[in-house]
Amino acid sequence: MVESASYRRETTVLRRQGIMMAALKLFATRGYTETTMEDIRQLSGASTGSIYHHFENKENLALALYLEGRKELNERLQPIMNRPGQPLEDTIKDLVAAYVAWFTDNPELGQFLIQADSTEYLSTQVQSLQQSSDAISQHIMAWLRPMIDTGRIALYPDQIYMPLLFGPSREFLRRWLKSRQQIDFAHIQQELGRAAWRTLRPHP
Structure with a gap:
């Protein structure tokens, strides 16, 4: 046949x-x-x-894994920014919750993504990718830009919005992925979301 x-x-x-x-x-x-x-x-x-x-080699395979993980994470986050009429505070909190959920749903790939940012075998390629064509950062910054310009989001240098939004969650996940201990993720997601919103909301 x-x-x-x-x-x-x-x-x-x-x-x-x-x-x-x-x-x-x-x-x-x-x-x-x-x-x-x-x-x-x-x-x-x-x-x-x-x-x-x-x-072609192990390095190319590792980079393909990294790109696949970033693509999947972006696909988890992207729809949250396209919900019409949702309060901004809820969207920020939902982004953080979805970010944490993706890593807990995909712990091996998530751990690989976090390690790849700092390990020698991918760090140079990853840093170049993040600076030039990181879809997650690009999508989120494009979504945030009108709200930054109109004062609905606090004004910071562009380079620190992603660390402010996801940095604490990333550090929590980095630690959790090493232990994989049982934990109340719903509570963790809620608190990390609140922290992100407190940082990004307009200053009084």
């Missing part, structure tokens, strides 16, 4: 995803440095030709 083009495309996508998930598991358990492409190939079940067809 002749395979259809759509079937081959689907198979290729699934194979690539399987390779990425194998890499993520190994990075989380063995660490990036100790993981080899052969380790990833064996765990994923891919052939040597297949794995190198999708990823």
Whole structure:
């Protein structure tokens, strides 16, 4: 039976995803440095030709994982900014809650994203990406800009809005991802959202 083009495309996508998930598991358990492409190939079940067809080397694979995680996170946050008529305070709090929820729903990939910002193997590429084409930052700043200009959001240098909005949540998540302890996330999300709003609301 002749395979259809759509079937081959689907198979290729699934194979690539399987390779990425194998890499993520190994990075989380063995660490990036100790993981080899052969380790990833064996765990994923891919052939040597297949794995190198999708990823030239381990660095490219790690960057693809990072980009996939950022894309998924952006897709979680983007709809919240498009809710017509919702009070600004509620939107800020919902953004923070969604940010925390994505990381707790995807702990391995979330931990990889946080580590990739500061680890040697991706830090240079990640920093370049964040400075040039970080979709999350771009979308949020485009959404905030009219409210900053009209005084509905406190005036700060553009570079610190993302740290003010998500910085405390990121630090909490960095610590939680190391322990994975049971915790009342609803309460944590609420308090972090309140803190973000207190920082970003117009100063009296």
